[in-house]
Amino acid sequence: MAKTTSTDVDAPGAPSVDEISERILQAIWEHRLPPGTKLVEEKLSEVFGVSRTKIRLALGRLSHDSILTVEPNRGTFVASPTVEQARQVFNARRVLEPALLRDLSGQVRREQLARLRKNIALEGEARERNDRRATIRLSGQFHLLIAELGQNPYLHKCIRELCSLTCLVIALYDAPGTPACPHHEHDAIVDALEQGDAERACMLMIEHLTHIENTLRLEMPGDEEIDFRAVFA
Ligand SMILES: [Zn+2]
CATH class of the missing domain: 1.10.10.10 (Winged helix-like DNA-binding domain superfamily/Winged helix DNA-binding domain)
Known part of the structure; x- marks a missing residue:
C-alpha cells in the first residue's frame, strides 16, 4: 500500500x-x-x-x-493571451452578446431586470471606494448575468470563458487608470432591454465592447517589428 x-x-x-x-x-x-x-x-x-x-x-x-x-x-x-487572441476575444463577444440580448429582449422579467440593476449598483459602489478588483469582477459579472438570463447553456459557457479571458486581457493590456467597463453603458443596455428595444440593446452592446477594446493598449511591440531607427531618430 x-x-x-x-x-x-x-x-x-x-x-x-x-x-x-x-x-x-x-x-x-x-x-x-x-x-x-x-x-x-x-x-x-x-x-x-x-x-x-x-x-x-x-x-x-x-x-x-x-x-x-x-x-x-x-x-x-x-493563460496569457496575445494581442491577436485579445482581438479575437472581443470579436467573438461582439457576435455572441447581441445574440443573447436579442433572445432576452421582449421576454425579460421584472426580477431579472432588478438583478441586472443590482449588479450595476454593486459595481458602482466598488468603483466609488476604488476597489479595482471588485470593480473588474462585477463588471464582468454583468455580462455573465445576461448570459445566465438568456438560458442557453452553450452560449452561457462561451461567454463565461470569453469574460474570463477578457479579465486576463485587461490585466495584460490595460492602460493605467482606465475603468473595466464604462459604468453608464451597462445602465443604457438595461434601459434598452427594459423598453423591449432589441436593436438598440444590441447596438449599445457592440459599441460597449468596442469601447473597452479601444481603451486597451493592443498595439504592443511584438505585433510588428520595432523600427529602431525611428525610435532613436
Ligand atoms: Zn461591460
Missing part, C-alpha cells in the same frame, strides 16, 4: 473540485493571479488542504476552458 502523505488525504471540510476551480477562477478575475502565473499542484494542495488529484482535476477543468494553459514538462500556467 502506498505511503500516505499529507497531500494524499483531504482535510476535514475540504473544498470540492467545483469550489476549487471556482476560487481559482475568481482569483484570476480579480487579478490576484496574473497572466502567466505558474500554478504548482503541490502548493495548491497545501493551501486548499486537498489531494493533488483534486487540484489536478480543478486545473484540468480550467485548462479545458482556455483559462489555463498546460505546457508539457513545464507545468500549468494562467
Whole structure:
C-alpha cells in the first residue's frame, strides 16, 4: 500500500473540485493571479488542504476552458493571451452578446431586470471606494448575468470563458487608470432591454465592447517589428 502523505488525504471540510476551480477562477478575475502565473499542484494542495488529484482535476477543468494553459514538462500556467487572441476575444463577444440580448429582449422579467440593476449598483459602489478588483469582477459579472438570463447553456459557457479571458486581457493590456467597463453603458443596455428595444440593446452592446477594446493598449511591440531607427531618430 502506498505511503500516505499529507497531500494524499483531504482535510476535514475540504473544498470540492467545483469550489476549487471556482476560487481559482475568481482569483484570476480579480487579478490576484496574473497572466502567466505558474500554478504548482503541490502548493495548491497545501493551501486548499486537498489531494493533488483534486487540484489536478480543478486545473484540468480550467485548462479545458482556455483559462489555463498546460505546457508539457513545464507545468500549468494562467493563460496569457496575445494581442491577436485579445482581438479575437472581443470579436467573438461582439457576435455572441447581441445574440443573447436579442433572445432576452421582449421576454425579460421584472426580477431579472432588478438583478441586472443590482449588479450595476454593486459595481458602482466598488468603483466609488476604488476597489479595482471588485470593480473588474462585477463588471464582468454583468455580462455573465445576461448570459445566465438568456438560458442557453452553450452560449452561457462561451461567454463565461470569453469574460474570463477578457479579465486576463485587461490585466495584460490595460492602460493605467482606465475603468473595466464604462459604468453608464451597462445602465443604457438595461434601459434598452427594459423598453423591449432589441436593436438598440444590441447596438449599445457592440459599441460597449468596442469601447473597452479601444481603451486597451493592443498595439504592443511584438505585433510588428520595432523600427529602431525611428525610435532613436
Ligand atoms: Zn461591460
